[in-house]
Amino acid sequence: MDQTERLLHASSFGAAAVAYAEHRPDYAQAAVQWALDPAPGMRVLDLGAGTGKxxxxLVAAGADVIAVEPDAAMLAELRRELPAVRALLGSAEAIPLPDGSVDAVLAGNAMHWFDMAVAGPEIARVLAPGGVLAGLWNVLDDQAEWVAGLAQVSGSAAIGPRDTPASWRAETADMHLPKTGEAARFGSPEQAAFPHGQQRTADSLVATLATRAGMIVMPEQEQEAALGRIRAFLASRPETAQGEFTLPMLTSVLRVRRL
Incomplete structure (x- = not known):
């Protein structure tokens, strides 16, 4: 994906903010615990916070959370859902917080949109020494045979890089993270994955996949054709054809520590 296409995808979510809030999953609590081992009152920045998933x-874990999100429509949904959370308009490349003001910076399904050449020094600036930077991604567990079939039918616009465990490990292994330099000094990255799941019906799973950036920016006729293929596949599978089911997922985490 070139820079122009990346920016188009990254800025697309506001058009689907309400659907994103309704249909995107939360994150496995064990993954959050591993990312930062939160204690009550720990100061955590949720960067690229979207609608607050x-x-x-993080709030449920007892953290003192500040949310920063660049899209005004997404931020409005976050403020509606979580009115007690301090939520600010800003980006990973221009964080509206003072130096050393947080103990951890977490990003849920967002770090791949950051320009880390700019965001890395910014994150290091607001993060206290010894603090953690962690990206979390919900990926589909394609060890389930029907999920592997869904990934094949859906195409890369709906289920793409980082959306299955093997592709996530490959995509994040070489992800540009801040490591050295006067402004950004981090240790070696670590990866881990934690079981997770989301209760879905065929219709709500289609609605979830329609909130992926590749689907949002797709021309309407192509989008309807892609979603139609997904609906037909789900209707053909005994696991998904009747009523509610659990979509098997993993919350995968990439973590580095500020030195």
Whole structure:
């Protein structure tokens, strides 16, 4: 994906903010615990917070959370869902917080949109020494045979890089993280994955996949054709054809520590 296409995808979510809030999953609590081992009152920045899916999990863990999100429509949904959370308009490349003001910076399904050449020094600036930077991604567990079939039918616009465990490990292994330099000094990255799941019906799973950036920016006729293929596949499978089911997922985490 070139820079122009990346920016188009990254800025697309506001058009689907309400659907995103309704249909995107939360994050496995065990994954959040591993990312930062939160204690009550720990100061955590949820960066690229979207509609607050990760924010809510952090609040439930007892963290003192500040949410920063660049899209005004997404931020409005976050403020509606979590009115007690301090939520600011800003980006990973221009964080509206003072130096050393947080103990951890987490990003849920967002770090791949950051320009880390700019965001890395910014994150290091607001993060206290010894603090953690962690990206969390919900990926589909394609060890389930029907999920592997869904990934094949859906195409890369709906289920793409980072959306299954093997592709996530490959995509994040070489992800540009801040490591050295006067402004950004981090240790070696670590990866881990934690079981997770989301209760879905065929219709709500289609609605979830329609909130992926590749689907949002797709021309309407192509989008309807892609969603039609997904509906037909789900209707053909005994696991998904009747009523509610659990979509098997993993919350995968990439973590580095500020030195």
């Amino acid at each position: 990760l924010t809510a999990t």
